[in-house]
Amino acid sequence: MASVAVIGSGAWGTTLALLLANKGIDTVLWEHRPERAADMACLRENRLFLPGFRFPEHLGVTADLEEAVRHREVIILVTPSQRMRENARQLAPYLERGAIVVSASKGIELSTLQRMSEVLAEELPEARARLAALSGPNLAREVAEGKPTAAVVAAQDEAIAIYLRTLLSTARYRVYTTQDITGIELGGALKNIIAIGAGINDGMGYGENARAAFITRGLAEITRLGTAAGAHPLTFAGLAGLGDLVATCSSPLSRNHQLGRRLAAGEKLDEILASMHSVAEGVYTTRAALQLAQRYGVEMPITQQLALVLFEGYDPYKAVLELMMRDPKGEMEGLIEGSIYVS
Numbered sequence: 001m002a003s004v005a006v007i008g009s010g011a012w013g014t015t016l017a018l019l020l021a022n023k024g025i026d027t028v029l030w031e032h033r034p035e036r037a038a039d040m041a042c043l044r045e046n047r048l049f050l051p052g053f054r055f056p057e058h059l060g061v062t063a064d065l066e067e068a069v070r071h072r073e074v075i076i077l078v079t080p081s082q083r084m085r086e087n088a089r090q091l092a093p094y095l096e097r098g099a100i101v102v103s104a105s106k107g108i109e110l111s112t113l114q115r116m117s118e119v120l121a122e123e124l125p126e127a128r129a130r131l132a133a134l135s136g137p138n139l140a141r142e143v144a145e146g147k148p149t150a151a152v153v154a155a156q157d158e159a160i161a162i163y164l165r166t167l168l169s170t171a172r173y174r175v176y177t178t179q180d181i182t183g184i185e186l187g188g189a190l191k192n193i194i195a196i197g198a199g200i201n202d203g204m205g206y207g208e209n210a211r212a213a214f215i216t217r218g219l220a221e222i223t224r225l226g227t228a229a230g231a232h233p234l235t236f237a238g239l240a241g242l243g244d245l246v247a248t249c250s251s252p253l254s255r256n257h258q259l260g261r262r263l264a265a266g267e268k269l270d271e272i273l274a275s276m277h278s279v280a281e282g283v284y285t286t287r288a289a290l291q292l293a294q295r296y297g298v299e300m301p302i303t304q305q306l307a308l309v310l311f312e313g314y315d316p317y318k319a320v321l322e323l324m325m326r327d328p329k330g331e332m333e334g335l336i337e338g339s340i341y342v343s
């Protein structure tokens, strides 16, 4: 049976480690701060990021990357996206030949505009043929509680995707496969922008119609950018697109959604970020997506307005008004260009 290292002990890393260890799979969780690793190993719980879930017997904890990675067949990286590269670089010397490397993070590296698997391909070139990405509507706490959900694992090599599907699947966690890594990663990253906007919507009391419209137009925006970047358009109708949008845009458990609510209540971005222990990837992804939109010549009006709210202190009410007052459009404009359905 495989032995697995989970790199990053935030809420999602801890949840994945618990899921695997509860299946009886030999799993080690790597925490980057030695004192926190020692606490977790002693308390048999991650009291900071996922309190209330005891670590089973098959789950080890370490702050030593070599100990975590050496002799492991599968390495799952679940660190904040802006930290992915440094973590991959640090673990490179210890990676076993033939190890499968999975990103379960949802973000884009701001300095390079690369997806996580692109970062991993650069830092772990010997694993390039065995890279994968995991995504889907997977709010960590619900998964940890054993509430049922589904996810999708993407790898260019279909056999690797199928292997990971078997490794990760449980009666409560149904895993599908795809070869569209670009789509899976962009869906997972870009939905966080829309989740912040949905939080603003909810904080302003705009209701269910507005949220549904916002999610749908967010999906159009994600699909436009994603397909321009080479993803299959239907991927965005799947678990890593629509699925994750619905979960993250509707749930108070989502950190991106929480951040949006707090912005609507008038708090400043800096104050919110300073008070959060967890990562709200959508803040970085908003900046990255705007640059990608420029690169591909794609319109992203929601992302543009959100950037004004986040970084320029723009009034959210004004941002919504500006979105509503844009020039009229065909619903599928930019999506199925040339079709008779485009008005």
Ligand SMILES: NC(=O)C1=CN([C@@H]2O[C@H](COP(=O)(O)OP(=O)(O)OC[C@H]3O[C@@H](n4cnc5c(N)ncnc54)[C@H](OP(=O)(O)O)[C@@H]3O)[C@@H](O)[C@H]2O)C=CC1
Residues within 6 Å of the ligand: 007, 008, 009, 010, 011, 012, 013, 014, 031, 032, 033, 049, 078, 079, 080, 081, 083, 087, 104, 105, 106, 107, 138, 139, 140, 141, 277, 278, 279, 280, 281
């Ligand atoms: N939580 C969820 O429900 C889900 C999250 N994800 C994705 O997983 C990734 C990780 O999120 P999540 O597990 O929730 O993390 P958390 O937001 O719970 O924890 C993030 C914190 O972990 C610390 N940290 C952990 N590992 C590292 C590291 N290697 N380098 C630097 N800091 C580290 C940092 O805190 P400090 O500086 O105090 O050490 C950081 O603020 C994100 O990309 C997220 O989008 C995906 C699916 C579900």
Ligand SMILES: O=C(CO)COP(=O)(O)O
Residues within 6 Å of the ligand: 106, 136, 137, 138, 139, 140, 192, 195, 244, 247, 248, 253, 254, 255, 256, 257, 279, 280, 281
């Ligand atoms: O990606 C997630 C659920 O699928 C978690 O979203 P947040 O990072 O907003 O909590």
